[in-house]
Amino acid sequence: MRLLVLALVLFAGEARAASALQGVAAELSKGLTAIPPATVVIASSPVTDVAGTVPARTDELSVRIAGVVAGKLGGTTRAHDRAAALAGARAVAGRGGALLYLSVEIARGELRVTADLYPVMSNGWDRIRIPAPPPRAHVFASVPIDAEVRAFLPSIALEQASVHKARHEEGDVLAAACGDVNGDGGMELVLVSRARVAMGTLRGARFVVSKAVPWTALARRVPVPLREPLAGAAFVRSSAAKLLVGTSEREAVALDAGLGVRATLAGIPIPLGELDSCAAINPEASAFEGDVTGCGASSKERPVRATPPAARFDAVAAGEITARDGVPHVMVAAREPGGKLRLRLDAGEIRTVETVGAQLAVGDLDLDGGAEIATSSDGPDDALQVLSWAGDGSEPVVRKKIPAPGGVRALAICPPEVRGVPALVAVVGPEVWVVR
Incomplete structure (x- = not known):
């Protein structure tokens, strides 16, 4: 039969x-309700379990993620045009309103992004007193990867x-x-x-x-x-x-x-x-x-x-x-x-x-x-x-x-x-x- x-x-x-990037941005924005004006969004180089990845290509993915997240948050939030480690991101944020740092990972078929909102120490004395202030907000989102993400992978x-x-x-x-x-x-x-x-x-x-x-x-x-x-x-x-x-x-x-x-x-x-x-x-x-x-x-x-x-x-x-x-x-x-x-x-x-x-x-x-x-x-x-x-x-x-x-x-x-x-x-x- x-x-x-x-x-x-x-x-x-x-x-x-939504696409994977849009989905991540939407989830992160739900937990980021008080973004200061002129916040700079910077993403890390991705950590991935996919063999044969090319760092230059995956860094391009991080830049795109930062752009999509900044666009979702709107206002005067802007994305940086390069991936960076946290220390470098703090320096780039400079006198901006705040730093939204995205830690990017691709593991077990998921795009995982952790967002940390750091204050920027514009005063020189504050930078000496608190060289690495803790984040004011911490949000995580994960979605299955799709063709847009996979385009940056083998x-x-x-x-x-x-x-x-x-x-x-x-x-x-x-x-x-x-x-x-x-x-x-x-x-x-x-x-x-x-x-x-x-x-x-x-x-x-x-x-x-x-x-x-x-x-x-x-x-x-x-x-x-x-x-x-x-x-x-x-x-x-x-x-x-x-x-x-x-x-x-x-x-x-x-x-x-x-x-x-x-x-x-x-x-x-x-x-x-x-x-x-x-x-x-x-x-x-x-x-x-x-x-x-x-x-x-x-x-x-x-x-x-x-x-x-x-x-x-x-x-x-x-x-x-x-x-x-x-x-x-x-x-x-x-x-x-x-x-x-x-x-x-x-x-x-x-x-x-x-x-x-x-x-x-x-x-x-x-x-x-x-x-x-x-x-x-x-x-x-x-x-x-x-x-x-x-x-x-x-x-x-x-x-x-x-x-x-x-x-x-x-x-x-x-x-x-x-x-x-x-x-x-x-x-x-x-x-x-x-x-x-």
């Missing part, structure tokens, strides 16, 4: 997020991606999701099967479950389940409900970090940034139909999140692709029940790819500012393939194809983590594959 799985990564519309060769395989014991997996459920910076993997919801990590060649709850303890069975089940799972970082899960066999539910039920959802959940979003099933068609909306129980709580490029679909995926200049674009993919894949970038023309499988995921796997579409194959010989598409009149290009004789059951894209590289997770028969 073929399992149809819904996989969506970062949708359009209301869920569109490029990712997607064609050279390796595959790590681990065994799982979850039976028929219907959906997968990847995210940081407890905020410790590490990624948890969730596998949704017909029997239960299991959360864990990969250790060596095994998927080690840290928490699992049977569906019988989570949700009621629906009156008329589909013959070929549909399912979805999504992490939502910014709410008490950390995980949304659902299948066409059970009511969809919102779970907390301990997999306790927080609420019932109106539809199958799909990842959509920080917003809850659900897709509605048409049982007669055994497919999804209509817009992707919020998951609230009442119609007022279900605003339209996105409109897929097909009226009826059994799999849908999308990605907010941040270009190297920091401008976000939305790529949406929807697979019609007949196997045709429809692609669209922003409000552009729809591109059709013939005959793909029912598993989809979309994201920027090499962080070059373009979209990758991961699909399974529609035929007796299943395979995991990754296509790149610029969103213009060109045809999608196959970047990677891996035979998957066990059958691809679910796909998910993990945010950048190890070496600042995103990962594609594929559940292939009794194995979990991590392509990075």
Whole structure:
């Protein structure tokens, strides 16, 4: 029996997020509420765990971060045009109103910035008496890196991606999701099967479950389940409900970090940034139909999140692709029940790819500012393939194809983590594959 799985990564519309630099600037500005006039913003040279970085290029990134933060703070705040150590930054700030010093780090796929607001000792006696005054404000922000940040780091060769395989014991997996459920910076993997919801990590060649709850303890069975089940799972970082899960066999539910039920959802959940979003099933068609909306129980709580490029679909995926200049674009993919894949970038023309499988995921796997579409194959010989598409009149290009004789059951894209590289997770028969 073929399992149809819904996989969506970062949708359009209301869920569109700022770029990494804009996100950091927005978070820092929330904690910097009393900036003196003529404050000078200076950033450090980045500390990074990405091998092969060129200091001159990463210093350019620091200068850009300082500029974005200064622009967000507004007023007479200005950014310095060079990266500097703290001692040098104090000297540069001179007789300015204050020094806002940004310590920049890129680690485990995150851009981490610590902002310290230092007073400037304009009086010579004060400089002798207090040569290094402590900061008056201290703020920290971190966001996953994107193509704008990655442009200052070594490029990712997607064609050279390796595959790590681990065994799982979850039976028929219907959906997968990847995210940081407890905020410790590490990624948890969730596998949704017909029997239960299991959360864990990969250790060596095994998927080690840290928490699992049977569906019988989570949700009621629906009156008329589909013959070929549909399912979805999504992490939502910014709410008490950390995980949304659902299948066409059970009511969809919102779970907390301990997999306790927080609420019932109106539809199958799909990842959509920080917003809850659900897709509605048409049982007669055994497919999804209509817009992707919020998951609230009442119609007022279900605003339209996105409109897929097909009226009826059994799999849908999308990605907010941040270009190297920091401008976000939305790529949406929807697979019609007949196997045709429809692609669209922003409000552009729809591109059709013939005959793909029912598993989809979309994201920027090499962080070059373009979209990758991961699909399974529609035929007796299943395979995991990754296509790149610029969103213009060109045809999608196959970047990677891996035979998957066990059958691809679910796909998910993990945010950048190890070496600042995103990962594609594929559940292939009794194995979990991590392509990075």
